[in-house]
Amino acid sequence: MLQWINPAQAADLTVSLSDNQGNPLPNIVVTLTSPATIIEEAEFSPQHPAIMDQIDRQFVPHILVVPKGSYVAFPNSDSIQHHVYSFSKAKPFELKLYSGRPPQPLEFGQAGEVAMGCNIHDWMLGYVYVVDTPYYGKTNARGQLTLTVPPDDYQLILWSPLLDSKDSAVQYSVDVAADSKIDLSLKHALLPAFEGFEQSDEFDDY
Incomplete structure (x- = not known):
């Protein structure tokens, strides 16, 4: 069960994130942690x-x-089969060639980055990012995210596969006492995005 928040004691923290050129950054994971954050895994x-x-x-x-x-389910909405796998330390797994929906979802019980691929279509790349806090989200197209949290002293952490390691290692101390805003700018350029998608290949019949 995610930690319940009394609305009378909650505050909104709005994070605005930009790159090292001042451009808004969408789709960046933001997490807030403190010693008081609680996740009861048995409720999932x-x-x-x-x-x-x-x-x-x-x-x-x-x-x-x-x-x-x-728990995460991996339906295949394509008309072809996929073979999904991960070698990530947080959750190594393999879903061999299948269509439709696998019989059972997978449990993700360890925090961290889980990078996934398809053994048939090499350009397919996705991530399950497992967090150990109930306060998290991704920035929108304007590079913004608002989290509703109890007043506390938090550590704010950013994550994306495109972040330079020096930026993803930074922890920002944030004191949330009331509704507030914080503007953050990366110090380093984003890593290049992988653009390997192909419209067709020799495995189209799978």
Whole structure:
């Protein structure tokens, strides 16, 4: 169960994120942690999993953020088969060639980055990012995210596969006492995005 917040004691923290050129950064994971944050993993159920779909030979969403202990289902909405796998330390797994929906969702019980690929379509790349806090989200097209949290002293952490390691290692101290805003700018350029999608290949019949 994610930590319940009394609305009378909650505050909105709005984060605005830009790159080293001042441009807004969408789709960046933001997490807030403090010693008081609680996730009770026993409350998550395989009957209500998060969804990482496969559409047009892409993982959708490209980045899925879930709390530690969540279950994730991997439906294949394409008319061809996929073979999904990960060698990531946080959750190594393999879903061999399949169509439709695998019989069981997978539990993600360890925080960290889980990079996934398809053993048939090499350009397919997606991420499940597992967090150990109930306060998280991704920035929107304007590079903004608003989180409703209890007043506290938090550590704010950014994550994306495109962040330079020096930026992703930075922790920002944030004192949330009331509704507030924080503007953050990266010090380093983003890493180049992988653009390996192909419209057709020799495995179209799978």
